[in-house]
Amino acid sequence: MRKFLFRSLLALCLIALLLVAAVWTIEFYPQRNSHPPLKLAKGTLAIEHARIYVSPTDAPIADGTVLIRDGLIAEVGPNVVIPADAQKVACNGCVVTAGFWNAHVHFTEPKWKWAEWKAADKLDAQLADMFLSRGFTTVVDLGSNPAETFAIRRRVERGEVRGPYIYTAGTALYPPHGIPFYLKETLPGWMTAIMPQPATPVAAQAVVRRNLGSGADVTKLFTGSWVERGHVLPMPLNIVKAAVETTHLNGKIVFAHPSNLAGTQAAVQGGVDVLAHVPDDTRGITPELFTTMVKQNMGMVPTLKMFTTTVTSDPHYMDPMYAEVWQFKADGGTLIFGTDVGYMTDYSTEQEFTELGKCGLGWQDVLAMLTTSPAARLGQSGQKGTIAPGKLADLTILSADPAVELTNFSKVQAVVRSGAVIWQR
Numbered sequence: 488m489r490k491f492l493f494r495s496l497l498a499l500c501l502i503a504l505l506l507v508a509a510v511w512t513i514e515f516y517p518q519r520n521s522h523p524p525l526k527l528a529k530g531t532l533a534i535e536h537a538r539i540y541v542s543p544t545d546a547p548i549a550d551g552t553v554l555i556r557d558g559l560i561a562e563v564g565p566n567v568v569i570p571a572d573a574q575k576v577a578c579n580g581c582v583v584t585a586g587f588w589n590a591h592v593h594f595t596e597p598k599w600k601w602a603e604w605k606a607a608d609k610l611d612a613q614l615a616d617m618f619l620s621r622g623f624t625t626v627v628d629l630g631s632n633p634a635e636t637f638a639i640r641r642r643v644e645r646g647e648v649r650g651p652y653i654y655t656a657g658t659a660l661y662p663p664h665g666i667p668f669y670l671k672e673t674l675p676g677w678m679t680a681i682m683p684q685p686a687t688p689v690a691a692q693a694v695v696r697r698n699l700g701s702g703a704d705v706t707k708l709f710t711g712s713w714v715e716r717g718h719v720l721p722m723p724l725n726i727v728k729a730a731v732e733t734t735h736l737n738g739k740i741v742f743a744h745p746s747n748l749a750g751t752q753a754a755v756q757g758g759v760d761v762l763a764h765v766p767d768d769t770r771g772i773t774p775e776l777f778t779t780m781v782k783q784n785m786g787m788v789p790t791l792k793m794f795t796t797t798v799t800s801d802p803h804y805m806d807p808m809y810a811e812v813w814q815f816k817a818d819g820g821t822l823i824f825g826t827d828v829g830y831m832t833d834y835s836t837e838q839e840f841t842e843l844g845k846c847g848l849g850w851q852d853v854l855a856m857l858t859t860s861p862a863a864r865l866g867q868s869g870q871k872g873t874i875a876p877g878k879l880a881d882l883t884i885l886s887a888d889p890a891v892e893l894t895n896f897s898k899v900q901a902v903v904r905s906g907a908v909i910w911q912r
C-alpha cells in the first residue's frame with residue numbers, strides 16, 4: 488500500500504514537473520532577451536537620381552542622392568560624391584522618404600504561433616507580406632501574446648529573419664469583465680479568461696509593471712470596450728489613472744482603445760497619450776473634447792480602413808469619423824499612421840490612404856503620420872523620422888510620387904533598414 492502511494496506521488500510530481508516545463512518552454516523561454524541590441528549593416532549604399540522627401544516640411548530634393556554608411560545616413564542632397572565601393576540601390580525615378588511606421592498592429596493571427604521555432608523562410612515571407620512590402624520599417628504592436636512578439640523581435644534583430652523594428656504593448660488591459668465581443672467570439676474561453684481585466688488600481692499597476700518588466704515598450708488600455716454589439720463598457724477612471732501613472736513613472740506611454748464618448752473621456756481624464764482609434768460611436772463627442780485632447784498633447788491613430796471594412800462603409804457611420812479626424816487635425820492634434828493589421832487580415836494600405844484623403848489630409852500630413860509624428864511620440868526623433876546625416880538608415884523607396892496621389896504611398900519598391908536593403912519588389 489505504502490509502495491503504491493509512493494509511486495502515485497512520484498508520478499504526480501513528474502506530471503506536474505512536465506507541465507511546468509511545458510509552460511515555461513512555450514510561454515517564458517521565448518520571452519528571454521526581449522530587447523536585443525540594434526545591429527547596423529556594414530558597408531556603403533547609394534540611392535541615386537531619386538526624388539527625396541527628407542521630411543514632411545522641407546522642400547523636396549528633385550534629383551538627389553542618399554548615401555548610407557555602416558547603417559547610418561552619411562549624406563543626402565543633390566551633389567553627393569559616391570565612393571567607388573558603394574553598392575547602388577536600384578531607383579529608376581524612385582521617391583525616397585524616411586522609413587514608415589505602422590503604430591497599430593497585432594501578432595495575434597494563428598500563423599504567428601510558435602514564432603520561436605518557426606522556419607525562418609516562413610517567418611520572412613509573413614513579415615514581408617504584412618509589413619515590408621507596405622514600406623514599414625518600424626511597427627507598434629498594441630497587444631499580442633508576448634511569447635510571440637518577443638520571439639519575432641529577437642529573431643529579426645539577430646538577423647535570422649528580415650522584418651521591421653517592433654515595439655510592443657505586451658498584453659492589453661481590459662475593464663473588469665470587459666473582453667470585447669469580437670475576441671470572445673473568436674478566442675477560446677480559457678484564453679479570454681486569463682486576459683488582464685484588473686478590478687482595482689493596485690491590480691492594474693501590477694499588470695503594467697509585469698508587462699514593462701518583461702520587455703513591453705508601451706501600455707495598451709481598453710478604456711472603452713465593445714463588450715456586446717451596441718454596448719461599450721468603459722474602464723473605471725481610477726484604474727485608467729493607476730495604469731497611466733505607473734507607465735509614465737517607467738518613462739513609457741499609453742495607448743487607449745476609446746470606442747465611444749465614455750471611453751474617450753476615461754482616456755482623456757486618465758491622462759492617456761495616444762488614442763489607438765478614432766472614437767467610432769461619435770454620439771455626444773463635442774469639439775471641446777478634441778480641444779482638450781490637443782491641449783493635453785494626445786495623439787490619435789485613426790485606423791479608418793479597419794472601420795469601413797470590418798464594420799460598415801455606410802456614410803452614416805463613416806462620415807462623422809472623417810469629421811472627427813479633420814477636427815482633431817485642424818485643432819493642431821498629432822495624427823499617427825496605423826492600420827490595426829493582425830486584427831484586420833487584409834494588409835494592403837492603399838485604402839487607408841484613400842480614407843485619410845477623405846478626411847481632408849494632404850500628402851505632407853500623411854507623411855508626418857508615417858514618419859516624424861510616431862518617431863517623436865516614441866522618443867526616437869534623434870534616430871528616425873527624417874532623412875538626415877547621422878540618423879539610422881531606415882528608408883522607404885516608392886515607385887510613384889505621393890505628392891501627386893496619396894495612394895502612391897502604397898507603391899513600395901524597396902525598404903532599407905539599419906543600412907541594409909531588407910525588401911525589394
Ligand SMILES: [Zn+2]
Pocket residue numbers: 591592593629827830
Ligand atoms: Zn488593434
